[in-house]
Amino acid sequence: MAGRDTHDAVPSSVLALLAESNRPLAICGRDERGHGAEVATWCAKAGIPMIADPLAQSNRGTTTTTVAAWDALVRDEAWRVGQAPDLVLRTGDLPTSKPLRAWLAQLAAAGVPVVQFDPERSLRDPISATSTRVPAPVTDINPLQLVTCEASWLESWLESGSRATRAIDTLLGTxxxxxxxxxxxxxxxxxxxxxxxxxxxxxxxxxxxxxxxxxxxxxxxxxxxxxxxxxxxxxxxxxxxxxxxxxxxxxxxxxxxxxxxxxxxxxxxxxxxxxxxxxxxxxxxxxxxxxxxxxxxxxxxxxxxxxxxxxxxxxxxxxxxxxxxxxxxxxxxxxxxxxxxxxxxxxxxxxxxxxxxxxxxxxxxxxxxxxxxx
Ligand SMILES: Cc1ncc(C[n+]2csc(CCOP(=O)(O)OP(=O)(O)O)c2C)c(N)n1
The missing domain is CATH 3.40.50.970 (Thiamin diphosphate (ThDP)-binding fold, Pyr/PP domains)
Incomplete structure (x- = not known):
């Protein structure tokens, strides 16, 4: 069995999916090996919005594309419809969030590719939404090479996260x-x-x-x-x-x-x-x-x-x-x-x-x- 340092290469089909995607979304889950920070930094370099379980500890990496208050955002159906990604990249475990899990299942059922980077071969896909499992870390891909997001894609996630954050703080403040x-x-x-x-x-x-x-x-x-x-x-x-x-x-x-x-x-x-x-x-x-x-x-x-x-x-x-x-x-x-x-x-x-x-x-x-x- 491959260990964390001896994993396979990322298949060219996955590189092609990334190259074609205009609206990729990363979902970063709990990772006992502590890869969350590296994944956050990778997403920041690639310009990909990232939803991260706090247990992924991605707040220790570069967080410029980390989406704040995502669990509150994905509860809103009207918003979700306008924010559907055309590719989902998963790392680590799946966050507990029920609305996120339900959304991911819907996206997968609608044919959106869900690529799970799983160097540990831990399989963690409790909702059977993965379309391609890659036994290598996402960080093996050069983040600067292939991603061409729509200009407004990242911006819309970050802006919504900021608005949600302000709404949460205002309400808690009352x-x-x-x-x-x-x-x-x-x-x-x-x-x-x-x-x-x-x-x-x-x-x-x-x-x-x-x-x-x-x-x-x-x-x-x-x-x-x-x-x-x-x-x-x-x-x-x-x-x-x-x-x-x-x-x-x-x-x-x-x-x-x-x-x-x-x-x-x-x-x-x-x-x-x-x-x-x-x-x-x-x-x-x-x-x-x-x-x-x-x-x-x-x-x-x-x-x-x-x-x-x-x-x-x-x-x-x-x-x-x-x-x-x-x-x-x-x-x-x-x-x-x-x-x-x-x-x-x-x-x-x-x-x-x-x-x-x-x-x-x-x-x-x-x-x-x-x-x-x-
Ligand atoms: C050993 C064990 N028994 C039962 C459960 C099921 N279980 C999950 S949460 C929970 C109750 C937790 O209550 P509390 O700590 O008061 O937190 P709250 O739900 O009020 O946030 C139980 C019994 C479990 N997770 N582990």
């Missing part, structure tokens, strides 16, 4: 400072944490909010555990990042995820590096409120939403970890700006209303749609 929201906490973390800080983000809504509220071009290094058992071991993983990087680490997780790995606080208390664990307590697994099962009153709360009803302060005390409850945006900003001064672990509880984030997200999608319809 929320009172005493009302902390899940989208607001993610946005503030991406805006405030330094580039050398690791932001570990848990399932389920935090990792989805990260896709929408990440800044795209700047911000901390984002990591996550993904997969079917994605919420086990989350606190211990964050402690592992802090130990391995010797750099500040911030974990954002929900209350159910915290409850699943509360014993991970034993690893967290060993941390010599700054380790801030922020729990967004919305009373249970709020992702499930989006599912039809939430209408089944007799079973939903107890068996699906599963409110942990933990005393977070007592949990912190049990493992001898300093505890704080954050109740305003000012206190949140103070906590995030001073994370590098922590001497070890700290647990911060942020209580949020169960349905507040749902309402806020809906309002944000509407504001973004209005901003790009103008």
């Amino acid at each position: 929320v009172s400072s005493s009302t902390l929201s899940e989208p607001g906490v993610i946005r503030a973390s991406c805006q405030t944490l330094q580039a050398d800080t690791t932001l570990m983000i848990a399932a389920s809504m935090p990792v989805r909010d990260l896709e929408t509220f990440h800044l795209g071009k700047t911000g901390p290094v984002c990591v996550a555990n993904r997969g079917a058992n994605g919420i086990d071991g989350t606190i211990a993983t964050a402690a592992g990042y802090a130990a391995a990087t010797h750099a500040p680490t911030v974990l954002i997780c929900g209350d159910v995820t915290f409850a699943h790995d509360v014993a991970g606080l034993a690893a967290a208390r060993e941390s010599a590096s700054p380790l801030l664990i922020m729990v967004l307590d919305n009373g249970g697994g709020a992702i499930f409120d989006y599912l039809p099962i939430s209408q089944q009153e007799s079973v939903y709360e107890r068996f699906v939403f599963t409110p942990p009803q933990l005393d977070f302060s007592a949990a912190a005390q049990t493992w001898g970890i300093p505890f704080i409850e954050i109740t305003s945006t000012e206190a949140l900003t103070d906590e995030l700006t001073s994370v590098e001064n922590l001497q070890g672990p700290r647990l911060a509880l942020i209580r949020v209303g169960r349905y507040d984030a749902q309402e806020l997200r809906t309002a944000i999608w509407a504001a973004v749609a209005a901003s790009i319809a103008e």
Whole structure:
């Protein structure tokens, strides 16, 4: 099996597709080998707009063609129709974003070539949208040679991303400072944490909010555990990042995820590096409120939403970890700006209303749609 340094050449048929394309779009997903930054730099040189999962860590490369707020953009059907690419280049895993996945499936069904660069031969194509798999990195192609985008193509993506970003920030800015929201906490973390800080983000809504509220071009290094058992071991993983990087680490997780790995606080208390664990307590697994099962009153709360009803302060005390409850945006900003001064672990509880984030997200999608319809 070929390793990362011994891959095949990019076939001439793929080079021909690129040469013919006027509207190519790159989708850059999570990549454990850390190729996201190289892909971003390649796209910047080629002039190709790039949609990047924050977990691709492409914000460490050149980001001049990185599209901001893409998850919010692709939710808007009217906008999507006008922005259909004629070629999709994929690297790494597929982002979690449901609207992006649905759009990609539609494009593939309509015959748009989807070329997946997969030097690891990892196959990651959960929606079966790939038309050509190339066992080589996209960076093997000379970015300056063959791409001839329509002049307005890149510009339209970047302009829409800027408008969406302004709409998101304006709407989040209207929320009172005493009302902390899940989208607001993610946005503030991406805006405030330094580039050398690791932001570990848990399932389920935090990792989805990260896709929408990440800044795209700047911000901390984002990591996550993904997969079917994605919420086990989350606190211990964050402690592992802090130990391995010797750099500040911030974990954002929900209350159910915290409850699943509360014993991970034993690893967290060993941390010599700054380790801030922020729990967004919305009373249970709020992702499930989006599912039809939430209408089944007799079973939903107890068996699906599963409110942990933990005393977070007592949990912190049990493992001898300093505890704080954050109740305003000012206190949140103070906590995030001073994370590098922590001497070890700290647990911060942020209580949020169960349905507040749902309402806020809906309002944000509407504001973004209005901003790009103008
Ligand atoms: C070990 C394990 N059990 C169950 C699941 C399914 N699961 C995914 S998200 C989730 C709830 C997460 O709730 P919470 O941490 O409060 O975050 P929220 O949904 O409120 O954002 C569960 C139970 C999982 N991923 N891993």
